[in-house]
Amino acid sequence: xxxxxxxxxxxxxxxxxxxxxxxxxxxxxxxxxxxxxxxxxxxxxxxxxxxxxxxxxxxxxxxxxxxxxxxxxxxxxxxxxxxxxxxxxxxxxxxxxxxxxxxxxxxxxxxxxxxxxxxxxxxxxxxxxxxxxxxxxxxxxxxxxxxxxxxxxxxxxxxxxxxxxxxxxxxxxxxxxxxxxxxxxxxxxxxxxxxxxxxxxxxxxxxxxxxxxxxxxxxxxxxxxxxxxxxxxxxxxxxxxxxxxxxxxxxxxxxxxxxxxxxxxxxxxxxxxxxxxxxxxxxxxxxxxxxxxxxxxxxxxxxxxxxxxxxxxxxxxxxxxxxxxxxxxxxxxxxxxxxxxxxxxxxxxxxxxxxxxxxxxxxxxxxxxxxxxxxxxxxxxxxxxxxxxxxxxxxxxxxxxxxxxxxxxxxxxxxxxxxxxxxxxxxxxxxxxxxxxxxxxxxxxxxxxxxxxxxxxxxxxxxxxxxxxxxxxxxxxx
Amino acid sequence: xxxxxxxxxxxxxxxxxxxxxxxxxxxxxxxxxxxxxxxxxxxxxxxxxxxxxxxxxxxxxxxxxxxxxxxxxxxxxxxxxxxxxxxxxxxxxxxxxxxxxxxxxxxxxxxxxxxxxxxxxxxxxxxxxxxxxxxxxxxxxxxxxxxxxxxxxxxxxxxxxxxxxxxxxxxxxxxxxxxxxxxxxxxxxxxxxxxxxxxxxxxxxxxxxxxxxxx
Numbered sequence: 001x002x003x004x005x006x007x008x009x010x011x012x013x014x015x016x017x018x019x020x021x022x023x024x025x026x027x028x029x030x031x032x033x034x035x036x037x038x039x040x041x042x043x044x045x046x047x048x049x050x051x052x053x054x055x056x057x058x059x060x061x062x063x064x065x066x067x068x069x070x071x072x073x074x075x076x077x078x079x080x081x082x083x084x085x086x087x088x089x090x091x092x093x094x095x096x097x098x099x100x101x102x103x104x105x106x107x108x109x110x111x112x113x114x115x116x117x118x119x120x121x122x123x124x125x126x127x128x129x130x131x132x133x134x135x136x137x138x139x140x141x142x143x144x145x146x147x148x149x150x151x152x153x154x155x156x157x158x159x160x161x162x163x164x165x166x167x168x169x170x171x172x173x174x175x176x177x178x179x180x181x182x183x184x185x186x187x188x189x190x191x192x193x194x195x196x197x198x199x200x201x202x203x204x205x206x207x208x209x210x211x212x213x214x215x216x217x218x219x220x221x222x223x224x225x226x227x228x229x230x231x232x233x234x235x236x237x238x239x240x241x242x243x244x245x246x247x248x249x250x251x252x253x254x255x256x257x258x259x260x261x262x263x264x265x266x267x268x269x270x271x272x273x274x275x276x277x278x279x280x281x282x283x284x285x286x287x288x289x290x291x292x293x294x295x296x297x298x299x300x301x302x303x304x305x306x307x308x309x310x311x312x313x314x315x316x317x318x319x320x321x322x323x324x325x326x327x328x329x330x331x332x333x334x335x336x337x338x339x340x341x342x343x344x345x346x347x348x349x350x351x352x353x354x355x356x357x358x359x360x361x362x363x364x365x366x367x368x369x370x371x372x373x374x375x376x377x378x379x380x381x382x383x384x385x386x387x388x389x390x391x392x393x394x395x396x397x398x399x400x401x402x403x404x405x406x407x408x409x410x411x412x413x414x415x416x417x418x419x420x421x422x423x424x425x426x427x428x429x430x431x432x433x434x435x436x437x438x439x440x441x442x443x444x445x446x447x448x449x450x451x452x453x454x455x456x457x458x459x460x461x462x463x464x465x466x467x468x469x470x471x472x473x474x475x476x477x478x
Numbered sequence: 479x480x481x482x483x484x485x486x487x488x489x490x491x492x493x494x495x496x497x498x499x500x501x502x503x504x505x506x507x508x509x510x511x512x513x514x515x516x517x518x519x520x521x522x523x524x525x526x527x528x529x530x531x532x533x534x535x536x537x538x539x540x541x542x543x544x545x546x547x548x549x550x551x552x553x554x555x556x557x558x559x560x561x562x563x564x565x566x567x568x569x570x571x572x573x574x575x576x577x578x579x580x581x582x583x584x585x586x587x588x589x590x591x592x593x594x595x596x597x598x599x600x601x602x603x604x605x606x607x608x609x610x611x612x613x614x615x616x617x618x619x620x621x622x623x624x625x626x627x628x629x630x631x632x633x634x635x636x637x638x639x640x641x642x643x644x645x646x647x648x649x650x651x652x653x654x655x656x657x658x659x660x661x662x663x664x665x666x667x668x669x670x671x672x673x674x675x676x677x678x679x680x681x682x683x684x685x686x687x688x689x690x691x692x693x
Contacts, residue, residue, distance in 0.1 A: 098675070125653045129660055136664055143675055151675055158672065159629055162664060163620050166636045169657065170613060170643060177648040178600060197600045 006055030021109035067468030164211020226294035231337025258474030268309030275302030314390025315475025324379025328371035353426035379454035501582030609643035
């Protein structure tokens with residue numbers, strides 16, 4: 001039984017993936033898969049209980065929770081669980097994998113552990129270690145399929161993300177030198193007076209963590225790593241790694257008063273809007289469907305950053321968007337994995353008539369394409385709508401206009417390309433789809449159902465937690 | 479000037495000079511020797527700070543800097559060059575050396591100016607801007623070079639900048655030694671694991687046309 005104050009829950013959510021990681025290394029067939037699945041489910045259960053009980057407070061010097069971490073914990077553990085489930089199916093189709101299943105599952109667990117650790121610590125330095133830990137754990141996962149392009153992608157990812165995080169560490173040095181503490185909860189409760197060094201620290205944190213979030217122009221690792229990683233890992237990258245990096249920035253951002261100084265707001269709007277527009281326009285010319293999804297993630301993260309900058313209902317919208325997008329995008333990547341296994345290529349122009357060979361995957365992929373691009377009634381639609389409404393309410397009309405442009409361009413680009421692969425008639429010589437290629441879509445539909453549910457209903461516990469999380473950052477509920 | 483401050487400022491300028499040298503070099507062996515020298519100078523500086531401030535944490539940082547970034551990683555990198563001659567120089571680098579050197583000087587001046595305008599009031603120590611300038615130099619190297627080994631050197635330079643900044647500007651930063659150990663682990667992973675995978679899987683990556691990653 002998990003105590004209502006979260007003291008047990010925080011340890012369970014933290015130790016379950018760690019235990020799974022250690023057990024995964026046992027060289028006995030099936031242990032790694034089972035241990036990872038059980039560890040992920042236990043972590044998800046603990047995260048749900050923490051959310052339902054509204055767990056908040058501190059445990060010891062370095063562990064703590066509030067509504068913001070509760071919401072992000074559910075996202076991370078849920079996508080970890082579905083990726084752990086989908087992995088078995090995906091690994092079956094990988095010929096000459098670079099990693100054994102034991103090492104793959106151990107790294108998957110370590111990757112999830114690093115993200116979860118980032119969310120349950122109160123010290124900004126430990127959060128930084130958690131984010132850097134995600135790089136160490138996930139870099140080798142990118143190389144699973146032993147392709148030259150995968151190695152190049154892993155290299156770019158490690159190097160660019162680490163370079164960005166060095167800047168974030170410099171920002172933390174400035175925070176510590178100015179305030180004398182790195183305790184995020186204490187800094188948010190007793191915000192220091194705004195000064196040039198504090199603004200500089202937040203700006204550097206935006207650039208540093210923004211590199212890992214995939215903000216333009218530091219985004220160059222993102223499409224490579226997302227497209228070259230195995231699909232279950234791509235789902236974790238797009239669905240929860242980018243939001244976890246944004247979470248780390250939000251903890252630094254929260255030391256500023258509300259509303260934030262104009263310079264910081266302008267910077268956030270510029271980076272967010274630039275990212276959304278660049279992502280939306282670049283996805284139009286993609287030849288690989290995994291890169292298409294990666295650029296779509298970039299567009300969504302840009303919109304969420306604008307929501308954070310605007311505050312008010314837009315901030316609530318940003319959190320809702322991140323939550324719904326995590327489930328929708330992971331669903332899209334699982335479908336992409338099925339298509340890759342069935343067709344042996346990620347080239348959009350080589351794939352036709354999926355609806356006949358892969359009917360269930362096609363249905364889930366079309367729906368997830370709608371979901372990630374903010375079509376009603378998915379939660380992403382509500383989130384993006386609130387951000388646009390927030391921009392109009394705050395008098396940022398040109399921002400609202402450009403946001404709508406990015407949303408429309410991304411909507412048309414993603415849905416037309418995926419629609420073409422599903423509906424375009426196949427050439428007569430097209431090969432038959434391998435037997436069993438259309439299996440495993442249940443996980444994709446499950447995640448889609450969550451993305452839909454948060455858009456059409458006020459889910460018990462989640463809505464309250466989202467409101468409380470927005471309020472912590474100075475936002476308002478609709 | 480206080481003799482102690484004079485030592486800190488002088489060695490700091492030496493570190494900055496090595497950074498400018500690294501930007502204008504395209505042969506890999508001198509680059510590795512350059513970053514090893516930079517790490518050694520930083521180790522001396524940290525040792526001096528540890529002595530004057532009686533700080534065991536800074537003494538550990540000094541030891542780590544010398545052992546990992548002045549000796550171990552440069553040794554592994556030089557073995558790579560000896561084993562693979564195609565790694566001894568950047569591809570098509572000769573025409574870009576002048577541009578790199580000029581960009582490095584310009585970036586150093588801009589970084590110095592930005593630091594003085596924004597942070598000098600909080601950090602009055604002599605040479606306080608040097609770690610920030612070094613950080614910018616490391617970023618510039620990562621951004622402008624495409625050779626894998628040169629990028630590793632850019633990463634090492636960034637790590638040197640962070641250690642330098644932590645010891646000089648925020649000596650009591652909690653968990654700083656642990657963070658630096660973590661960065662060193664990442665450095666070893668970068669150099670040891672990914673370089674060997676790259677060699678096994680791709681052969682000569684700098685010369686390969688990675689068509690699929692375009693766009």
